[in-house]
Amino acid sequence: MKQTVKEAAKEFAKSVIDSFERRGVPSGISDIKEMITLGFENGAEWQEKQSPWISIDEGYPEGKQPVLCSSQIYGKVVLCWDELSQTWNYPESCELYCEWNKVDCWMYIPEV
Numbered sequence: 001m002k003q004t005v006k007e008a009a010k011e012f013a014k015s016v017i018d019s020f021e022r023r024g025v026p027s028g029i030s031d032i033k034e035m036i037t038l039g040f041e042n043g044a045e046w047q048e049k050q051s052p053w054i055s056i057d058e059g060y061p062e063g064k065q066p067v068l069c070s071s072q073i074y075g076k077v078v079l080c081w082d083e084l085s086q087t088w089n090y091p092e093s094c095e096l097y098c099e100w101n102k103v104d105c106w107m108y109i110p111e112v
Contacts, residue, residue: 061108
């Protein structure tokens with residue numbers, strides 16, 4: 001399961017507090033600026049590693065909403081998951097596109 005922002009922030013805060021034992025508590029503006037910069041950089045690196053793609057091992061979309069699917073066989077295509085028939089269908093016609101195991105991962109379509 002993916003790490004949440006809150007979990008990552010707590011983990012980073014703990015590492016900073018633990019570093020106080022080794023380097024001491026920040027005592028000046030330059031130390032505080034360095035800590036803020038380090039926090040921002042770590043947050044940006046964490047965000048960069050997060051993927052919007054959800055493996056079918058983690059679950060399927062709910063409510064037959066269109067999602068972007070990725071498959072080694074078919075490439076990228078917008079489909080709807082049908083829980084009842086366990087198939088991926090075309091959003092416009094609800095006709096079968098492929099079986100459940102032909103899609104590797106999916107993601108919600110971002111709003112523009």
